Amino acid sequence: MTPSTGIPDLDDIIHGLRSGDNVVWKVDSVRDYAAMIQPYWQRARRINQKVVYFRFAQHEPLVPQDGAVTRVNVRPDTGFEQFITQVHGAIHECDARCHYVFDMFTDLVRDWFSERMIGIFFTLTCPYIRAIGAVGYFGVLRNYHSYYALQPIDEAAQLLLDVYRYRDELYVHPIKIQQRHSPTMYLLYRWVNECLTPIKDSATTAQVTHSSPWPGLQSASYRMIGMWDRRFMQAEEILAAHEAGTSSSTEVSAAFDRLVPQILSHDPRIIDLLRQYLTLADIIDIWKHVIGSGMIGGKSVGMLLARAILRQADPKWSALLEEHDSFYVAADVFYLFMVQNDCWWIRQKQRNPATMLDGLEEARARILKGNFPTYIVNRFSDMLDYFGQSPIVVRSSSLLEDAFGNAFAGKYESVFCPNQGTHQQRLDEFLHAVRRVYASSLSEQALVYRAKMGVLDRDEQMALLVQRVSGVQYGSVFYPQLAGVGLSFNPFVWSTHIEPEAGVVRLVVGLGTRAVERSDDDYTRIVALNAPFRRPEGDREDIRRHNQKRVDYLDLTRNVQTSAYFSDISKASPGLQEDLLGKREMFVDRYGRSVPGNVEIDLDGTLERYPLAADLRALLTTLRAAYGCPVEIEFTINLTENQTYRINLLQCRPLQIKEHDGHVGVPQSPDAQDVLIHAHGAVLGTSRTMVIDRIIYVVPSAYAALSANSKSTIAKLIGKVTHLARPNGPIAQMLIGPGRFGTNVPELGVPVTFGEIGPVQVLCEIDTMREGLNPDLSLGTHFFHELAEYDMLYVGYVRAREGNAFNKDFFDNAPNRLADLLPEEARWGDVLRVLEVADGRRFHLYANHLEQQALLYFGE
Numbered sequence: 001m002t003p004s005t006g007i008p009d010l011d012d013i014i015h016g017l018r019s020g021d022n023v024v025w026k027v028d029s030v031r032d033y034a035a036m037i038q039p040y041w042q043r044a045r046r047i048n049q050k051v052v053y054f055r056f057a058q059h060e061p062l063v064p065q066d067g068a069v070t071r072v073n074v075r076p077d078t079g080f081e082q083f084i085t086q087v088h089g090a091i092h093e094c095d096a097r098c099h100y101v102f103d104m105f106t107d108l109v110r111d112w113f114s115e116r117m118i119g120i121f122f123t124l125t126c127p128y129i130r131a132i133g134a135v136g137y138f139g140v141l142r143n144y145h146s147y148y149a150l151q152p153i154d155e156a157a158q159l160l161l162d163v164y165r166y167r168d169e170l171y172v173h174p175i176k177i178q179q180r181h182s183p184t185m186y187l188l189y190r191w192v193n194e195c196l197t198p199i200k201d202s203a204t205t206a207q208v209t210h211s212s213p214w215p216g217l218q219s220a221s222y223r224m225i226g227m228w229d230r231r232f233m234q235a236e237e238i239l240a241a242h243e244a245g246t247s248s249s250t251e252v253s254a255a256f257d258r259l260v261p262q263i264l265s266h267d268p269r270i271i272d273l274l275r276q277y278l279t280l281a282d283i284i285d286i287w288k289h290v291i292g293s294g295m296i297g298g299k300s301v302g303m304l305l306a307r308a309i310l311r312q313a314d315p316k317w318s319a320l321l322e323e324h325d326s327f328y329v330a331a332d333v334f335y336l337f338m339v340q341n342d343c344w345w346i347r348q349k350q351r352n353p354a355t356m357l358d359g360l361e362e363a364r365a366r367i368l369k370g371n372f373p374t375y376i377v378n379r380f381s382d383m384l385d386y387f388g389q390s391p392i393v394v395r396s397s398s399l400l401e402d403a404f405g406n407a408f409a410g411k412y413e414s415v416f417c418p419n420q421g422t423h424q425q426r427l428d429e430f431l432h433a434v435r436r437v438y439a440s441s442l443s444e445q446a447l448v449y450r451a452k453m454g455v456l457d458r459d460e461q462m463a464l465l466v467q468r469v470s471g472v473q474y475g476s477v478f479y480p481q482l483a484g485v486g487l488s489f490n491p492f493v494w495s496t497h498i499e500p501e502a503g504v505v506r507l508v509v510g511l512g513t514r515a516v517e518r519s520d521d522d523y524t525r526i527v528a529l530n531a532p533f534r535r536p537e538g539d540r541e542d543i544r545r546h547n548q549k550r551v552d553y554l555d556l557t558r559n560v561q562t563s564a565y566f567s568d569i570s571k572a573s574p575g576l577q578e579d580l581l582g583k584r585e586m587f588v589d590r591y592g593r594s595v596p597g598n599v600e601i602d603l604d605g606t607l608e609r610y611p612l613a614a615d616l617r618a619l620l621t622t623l624r625a626a627y628g629c630p631v632e633i634e635f636t637i638n639l640t641e642n643q644t645y646r647i648n649l650l651q652c653r654p655l656q657i658k659e660h661d662g663h664v665g666v667p668q669s670p671d672a673q674d675v676l677i678h679a680h681g682a683v684l685g686t687s688r689t690m691v692i693d694r695i696i697y698v699v700p701s702a703y704a705a706l707s708a709n710s711k712s713t714i715a716k717l718i719g720k721v722t723h724l725a726r727p728n729g730p731i732a733q734m735l736i737g738p739g740r741f742g743t744n745v746p747e748l749g750v751p752v753t754f755g756e757i758g759p760v761q762v763l764c765e766i767d768t769m770r771e772g773l774n775p776d777l778s779l780g781t782h783f784f785h786e787l788a789e790y791d792m793l794y795v796g797y798v799r800a801r802e803g804n805a806f807n808k809d810f811f812d813n814a815p816n817r818l819a820d821l822l823p824e825e826a827r828w829g830d831v832l833r834v835l836e837v838a839d840g841r842r843f844h845l846y847a848n849h850l851e852q853q854a855l856l857y858f859g860e
Contacts, residue, residue, distance in 0.1 A: 003099070003135045006039025009196035010172065013189065014159065015180040019096055019133035022126040024157040026142040026175075028212055030059045030104055032163045033139035035170060037062060037101055039194075040137055044099040045069065052094060054087060057103035076111035084121055088128055096133035104139045105149075115145055119152030126156035143215045160385075166208045172196060173209070175385045181422055183476070183556060186388035200473035202480075203638050203646045205390055206323040214325075216288035217382040228262065228293040232284060235259055239280050256280045263287065263294070263330075264301050273626065274301075277308040291379045292330035297397030297463030299651060300328050306633065306652035309626045310619065320615065322470060322638065322648035327383050331399060331461035333376060334438060341370035346442075356447045367439040372431065380434075383466065384419070384426050391469035391478050391554050392417050394433040396440065398462050400450075412462070413440040416469065416511070416561045418478070418554045429559070438462055448755035469554065470636040470648040471511075474573035479553035480636035480648075481581060482606070483512030484524075487655060488620040489630040491684055493850050495534050500850075502530035503620040509566060509581050509601050510551035512634055512650070522550050525603050529617035532607045536681070548601045567598035580606050580639060610645055612637065623652060630655035674858035676843070677736075677764065678805040682796030683849045690732055692762065692843035692856070695835040696721055697811050698737030698750055700768040702831040711746035714832060717825055719756030721834055724821055734762040734845070734856070736811070741765060762845060764795040764854075766806065793847055795854045811835070 003017035011017070027033045041051045045068045053063040056074040065071050072090045076083050091100065105118055122138075129136045140153065142162065154160060160176040170191040177185055188205050189196040199205050235255040241247035260274055263286065286304065290296065307324070310317035338344050346363040349355040372380075396412030415433035419426050441462045450460065471480035490504035507525040508514040515524060523546040526536055535543055552563045570578050578584075583602035607613060616635075623631045634651040696718060703714065722733060735741070735757055739749030749765070757763070797806060817834045819826035837843055837858070844859040 004040075004043055006041075006043035007191075007194065007196070009189075009194070013182075013185060013196060014174060014177050015182065015185075017135055018158075019135065020130035021158045021178075022129055022136045022138065022156060023159040023161070024138045024140065024153055025161055025163055026140055027163045028142055028165060030062075030139075032165055032170065033104060034062050036161075036163055036172075037137050037139070041069070041099060041101055050094060050098045052090060052098055052100050054090070054100065054102045056083075057105075057107035059104060059107070062103065063101055076108050080117050080121070084124060087125060091125075091128055091132065091134070094132070094134065098132075098134045100129060100134060100136040102136065102138045104141070106141045106144055109145075109149075115149040118145065118149040122156045123152045130158070143213050162209075164208050164212055166211045171199070171208050173388060175388065176423075183420060184389070187390075188388065198473075201638055201640075202390065202468050202470045202472070202648070203322040203640070206325045206468055209386070210323045210325045214285070214288055217291065217379050217386075229287075231258060231262065232287045235280060236284050239284065252280050256283065259283050259287075263290070263296060265295075265298075270301065270305070273305055273309075277305060277312055277626070282308065286328065289326065290328045290330050291383065292333035292336075292376065294330040294332035295399055295461065295463055296328040296330055297399055297461075297465065298401035298653070299395060299397035300326070300463065300465045301397075302652045303465070303650060306623055306631075306649055309623055310649070313622045313626075317619075320645075320647055322636075322646040324648070325386075325468060327466040328397070329434070329464035329466065331463040333372075333464075334441075334462040336376075337367075337370060337372060337438060340373065341366050343367060343370075343442075357444060360442050360444065360447075363442050364439045367442070368435050370435060370438075372434075377427070377431070380430060381423070381427055384423065384430060387419065387468060389419055389426075391419050391471070391556075392430075393467050393469050394430070394437055395465040395467065396437050396462060397465040398441065398460055400458060400460050411440075411443070411445055413437045416554060418556055418559045418561070420556050420559045434464065437464060445753060445755065448753075467650065469511075470638060470650070471554075472575075472638060473556070474576055476555065476557040477553050477569065477572055478556055479510045479551065479569075480512075481509065481576075481639050482603075482612075482637040483508055483510065484515045484635060484637075485512070486529075486616055486620050486633045486635065487630065488624040488632070489655065490528060491686075491849060493528075493852065495528075495531070497531050497534055498528040499530045502528065503617055504528050505616055507603060508548055508551075509603075510553050510563075510569075511561070512636060513552045513561075514548065514550075516634065522548055524548055525601075527607070527613060529613045529620070532613040533604065544600070551601075566601050570599050577639060580609065606639075609643070610639070612645070615647070619647070619649075627654055670844075670855075670857040670859065675805055675855070676807045676810055676858070677795075677797060677854065677856040678803065679764070679795050679797045679801075679854045680803050681798060681801050681852055682794070683847055683852050683854050684794035685792065685847070685849060687848045687850065688793065689844070689846050690761070692734045692845050693731035693836065694733045695843060696733060696735045696760075697833040697835060698735075699812070699831055699833060700738035700766065703738060703750070706831065708746045712751055714828065715746075715750055715752040715756065717822075717828055717832055718750070718752055720822060720825070721818070721832070722757055722759045730759070732762075733760045734764065734843070735760045736764040736766065738766055738768045760792060762793045762795065762847075764797060766797040767799055793845075793854075795847065 003019060003021065004011055005017055017023070025033050025036050041063055044051050050070065051063065051068065052070045052072060054072050054074055055061060056076055063069055074083055074086050108118055109115065126136070154176065157176065158178040162173040162175055164171040164173070171188055172191055173188045174186050184198055188199040188208060190199060199208070238247050238251050238255045242249070242252050260271055260283070263283065264274055265271055286296065307321065310321065343363045343366050346359040349358050393414055393416050395414040398412060401412070413436050415436050417429050417433050419429070441460070469478065471478050484505045484507040486503060486505040488503045490498065490500045490502065493500055505527045506515050507527055514522065525548065528534060549565060550563045551566050551569045552561065553569060555562050566582060570576060570582060578599055581601060581603065582599040583605070584596050584599045620631065620633065623633070632653055632655040633649060636648045636650065637645055638648070639645045698714065703711065706714065718735065737750050741750050741752055741757070741763060742754070743749040743751055798804060799806070811833065814833070814835050816829050817836055818829050818832055821834060841858055841860065843856060845854065845856050847854040
């Protein structure tokens, strides 16, 4: 008869026990091990198969002594050889149908005083059981043993399963199931009434797995202890002594101060915040989640610091925030990888602006094919065992990232790993993700940004933040219900009812990629946190036109990140509370009957039912007060079954934006024929009045007729014009063009980079690219960060908006200076027009972000 765990649901999950399986349960207590072995031996006894119980520990017996069970009493104190000989002798007397149960092996350490001996016992015994085709059950305490015991156990066992007890319920998490695989095998399962139910949301999974003390990655405990680790171990001893009353607070503070620059930050402003909000215990916990050694980078520090600030500010945040169980790949792993794969000398050239772009393609190619040291791969592998099949994301966390003065928004990659398939497939996927993020540190975009910010010569190591993707699994798709970015100061005030200091969020359904990237053909929900239902759009039809249409998600079947229309995703998401995220439109057919249409995203119901706006406002206000400046966050929100929700705070950084009271000089009303542009409804940036020396105008109709290659040529030509030197020094420039600047799709706008348009002071997008493509409010996106850091004013011009005016005749017929400035580019004069005014006349710009209007006109 086929072996069984005695738990039918577990048999289904692991595709059944097989003859020769050695099953190891990693538990927090003996009673949890007893709960898992009881169905196993009871089922064997019911079908008259032999059960042999090896009794050697000091805990209470796990299996009762009766005629149906053979108890073998073994004495560890007689020595290892006699102990193992007696065990193997008992195994030898039985056949393949026998079921073996062993006491918890933790007690053997007390008798043998050696972790290695436990490992040796498993190395010798598991193959013995496998050879005769029997099944053995073993139990070990999860956070007790060292690498020397656990590594041989993990190698010898065919099945490894973690057991957690959380709020007095048992959870089972398969870690290793040899020669068996399924898409759901490595999920966390809740065990209630003999039934195992998969946990498909990140909040519960992180809460349960994080409830057990974390000793660090198993492979990390096998290392030569150097100064870096030794300091943390000494700090751990100081903290334990302080809790026992044998060391002072001064010693704890001194240990804290030694460790902060070793792992977290050298920035005095960040260090001051860390001293206020983090504890020595927090730093030790961070160390236990580090792979490698060295700094964990700005993004990781920002996330940890923000959570600590909230936790200290109000107990409610501990309940409202989703637990995180992140890992950190320290900066030294990046240096080691670069040296090992012969990229170091190319990277050294990047410190010089004259040579910073030399050899980039060669270096990136080497990185994408590079190899990691074996011991680092082993730690990556252990980390994936911890996460199981939960999707993860590999995020850049460089030393300069998310710091005061340098956001690096969008300069480096983040890579989602759906994390499906065999363990080797998942490991290969993760290694490729790490390589991609490392390669992004050598991108032209990142280097140009570093040069502009004056940090080319600064130490810029690439650490990594590895996070469990926040969300819920619906069938074969995975995504959070909501994600977004939040700004503690709202620079886009489209109504007198909106308070800039209340903050604003850019909210999307699905993965947050649509919130931080400027989607080429879609929109997001902009929510002013003091007036969440006051929309920047106009009437109901305008609101529908500007709704989010597509959702980014992880396809667990194809193991990719992708997107689809919400109407399709909602059909593929069993269990999704559709009415919270969307609204089904009703139509009248030709017979006058009301018939349902597709589901469209409509977050009014969510904002009405949940106090999201108030909580996010309070969260941003708390963080802003602690940082002493505006902040920006990235977050997800997962709505739970009992009408509550959890916020996962993924990132926090100082917001590089100039605040302004909006009071600028009001111009005298120009004559109608002198008005070139009057735009209402989309002004981002600080209010200002200024003289414009040069207007660069992309002619919509001529640009639209170009091929994709020619459109890219125009983008590069814009860069040449904006960087033209002028004898009298810098000039104020305004760039005007159709569609969306910075798009990756030339059919939707002009694919310029910010390196090309950096000298521009004002950027104006006009909605003449094609019907229905309007300027997008880019708050919180990487595009918005570029605007803020360059102090570039953004104006969105919509033809249909009341009061708007655009003097097309002037822009089409004014003298074009392109041929004078760049004679070799004169052939593009019908597409790109460069306009300058002389004879005492100037272009004047008045822009007021509170009034949400911009006026460009002729003046003296």
